[in-house]
Amino acid sequence: MPEGPSIVIMREEAAGFAGRTIKHASGNTKAVDFDALAGQQVLAVRSWGKHFLIRLPDLALRIHLLMFGSYRINERKDGAEPRLSLGFDDGQEFNFYTCSVKTLPPDLDTQYDWCADVMSDEWDPKLALKKLRAQPDMLVCDATLDQEIFSGAGNIFKNEVLFRIRVHPLSTVGALPAAKLRELVEQMRVYAFDFLRWKKAFELKKHWLAHTKRICPRCDIPFQKAHLGKTRRRSFFCAKCQKQYPPALVKPARSDSKLRSQRTPPAS
Known part of the structure; x- marks a missing residue:
């Protein structure tokens, strides 16, 4: 699963899409109304942890790459249909594969705690x-x-x-x-x-x-x-140099003398 730094790299590579207008959208996700995306301008691309976020005027798109997701900018992945494909007014495109796509309200600041993001x-x-x-x-x-x-x-x-x-x-x-x-x-x-x-x-x-x-x-x-x-x-x-807090508790074995004293009644 791609971790936060990989999503930051994705965000940096996608930064040039900010300000561009979506001309058409397609893919095999059922979570998006493709017609509703056409004509919307990308106001910002952001990331929170493992979430890649595309902010539009009417909504935001949340992309989570899950375990095996990937993306392509201005190219397609051979033999695979995009989960979401965004085509822009200048001919460029952004394609996402094997991922989760979800729509969110556009105001991301009310939905995300940026203070929790280790890279924010x-x-x-x-x-x-x-x-x-x-x-x-x-x-x-x-x-x-x-x-x-x-x-x-x-x-x-x-x-x-x-x-x-x-x-x-x-x-x-x-x-x-x-x-x-x-x-x-x-x-x-x-x-x-x-x-x-x-x-x-x-x-x-x-x-x-x-x-x-x-x-x-x-x-x-x-x-x-x-x-x-x-x-x-x-x-x-490493079981030697990585200390366990608290130490693992091992119940000591009782000695033979203790066992005998518990089993043998005291002399009268």
Whole structure:
């Protein structure tokens, strides 16, 4: 699933469509009235997390690329029908494939909390901390994927950031020390822009330290791999250098003497 930085790149590539007028629209989505789009001018292209947004005078279009979605500008994908195709008055076109398309009211500011987007200029780390502290029992592997807290973050973020800050994915938010919780919020933002820079340079995978990796580069031992949390997304982590908060509780085995003392009645 494309994560927030990839949608920012999409937004930047589509910026030139702002100000242009849709001449015709088509596709296999049933969520859009194609005739209603014709003649509407693109007022802005925006993004919120994993949502790509096209603002028009009468409505807005929300594109979510889901797991395998893609887009093409001024070209078509061979052998595939677009979910939505927008043709413009200057002959250019914007095509979306294997994605979710939805119409929204045009006033996006009343529908989106831009402060939750880790890549937004309006990102508010204090608000993210407040949201985390309100859910102390949440696992950090779920918290890093919560779009209401870290809009735009995905599974790569989760694995890489938790490895960076040496936190086990099954830690609970409320058990993290205050400094470690602040570090989590800070690094989610930092990693977002590292991701963006590496993605633009076509070298993102080269910088992965944990995601899909087999050996911990710090400890030189095999990574653990599991589908954890409510989301059951793949987690890659080191059982040695990523501390679990609170520590996993292992019930100690009772000694033979204790067992005997419990089974043998005291002498009269």
